[in-house]
Amino acid sequence: MKLHHHTAFSLAASGTLYLLTKSWGLAIASFIAGIFIDLDHFIDYFREHGINLDIKKFFRICKNAQFNKIILLFHGWEWLIVICTIAWCSGWDPLMTGIVIGLSHHMILDIFYNSKNLRAYSIIWRWSKGFEFDTVFPNLTPKKYEYKNSLDRT
Numbered sequence: 117m118k119l120h121h122h123t124a125f126s127l128a129a130s131g132t133l134y135l136l137t138k139s140w141g142l143a144i145a146s147f148i149a150g151i152f153i154d155l156d157h158f159i160d161y162f163r164e165h166g167i168n169l170d171i172k173k174f175f176r177i178c179k180n181a182q183f184n185k186i187i188l189l190f191h192g193w194e195w196l197i198v199i200c201t202i203a204w205c206s207g208w209d210p211l212m213t214g215i216v217i218g219l220s221h222h223m224i225l226d227i228f229y230n231s232k233n234l235r236a237y238s239i240i241w242r243w244s245k246g247f248e249f250d251t252v253f254p255n256l257t258p259k260k261y262e263y264k265n266s267l268d269r270t
């Protein structure tokens with residue numbers, strides 16, 4: 117899913133959470149977690165395309181799935197389980213609960229938009245597949261090769 121979609125959804129979700137709970141901490145934590153989980157795309161981008169701050173190139177690379185490997189360090193059911201356990205142990209502290217909600221709606225939206233394969237959002241499963249992009253996100257692979265072929269024709 118695209119950044120502006122995540123931002124809009126996170127804003128709406130956080131506004132609703134605030135209306136329901138009157139907790140700024142919970143609402144802001146959900147908003148931030150629902151967007152900034154995607155910072156892990158920079159790790160994959162830097163690893164495969166070198167460290168640079170060309171934001172247009174970054175978004176073009178992500179949009180056209182130009183990755184051989186995809187780690188997505190922060191996108192993982194495993195993290196969600198850990199953070200959910202911490203939130204539960206803290207008596208559902210508003211900040212931890214907001215992070216759980218933000219990460220949850222982000223990953224659910226990613227699944228609907230990027231892959232219907234729930235396993236694709238497990239770090240352990242991606243690791244078992246060698247983090248191979250074409251294996252983890254086979255539905256995005258045609259987009260990747262269409263873009264590569266369009267570059268070859270120019």
Ligand SMILES: [Zn+2]
Nearest residue numbers: 153154222226
């Ligand atoms: Zn994401």
